Amino acid sequence: EAQVTQNPRYLITVTGKKLTVTCSQNMNHEYMSWYRQDPGLGLRQIYYSMNVEVTDKGDVPEGYKVSRKEKRNFPLILESPSPNQTSLYFCASSLYGDSGEAFFGQGTRLTVV
């Protein structure tokens, strides 16, 4: 089954404790992105990747890092999480970039206390 898998689904952590949210897709898509969803703001792009070792900032990259060492994986790293990073996070992948339908993971609800 074609899918984007994020882990964990739920995470509560403390300020400053480094964490990684994993994302994996099995569709051989070149394009992958991370979004955060906040009430009243919709979804905003954090980082995106157009291929292995090619990543770039989205609209809200501060406080986040990403890497793309393999085509299928695109982890999101929070080196020092803060409460304002409490949000619902989605990973997405797409075959055709701008024109392509984005397939989203199930979401990761992160709470930073």
Place this chain on the structure above:
Amino acid sequence: AQKVTQAQTEISVVEKEDVTLDCVYETRDTTYYLFWYKQPPSGELVFLIRRNSFDEQNEISGRYSWNFQKSTSSFNFTITASQVVDSAVYFCALSATGGGNKLTFGTGTQLKVEL
């Protein structure tokens, strides 16, 4: 810069009513793509439709229909004979060429369909 506006924050209807969700977009690109996604209470994002800027034909899929008008920069979504299962948050999104698969989302419209 791209922008998507969904002015309706929340809409409540009674089952079997028709409902239209509005979406207005802004972009300077001549080639772009518009999308609608559904987010049911379970939280996942479900793709509904994609439309490119050169195709202004309206589309119908079952009870769903979409009206794309470049003249007013709008891409509205109508659900005919709404059902309780249609209750969800609906997002309109825009993607422009060269954007690296960046979707610019609206803030979403919460649709509540009651019996």
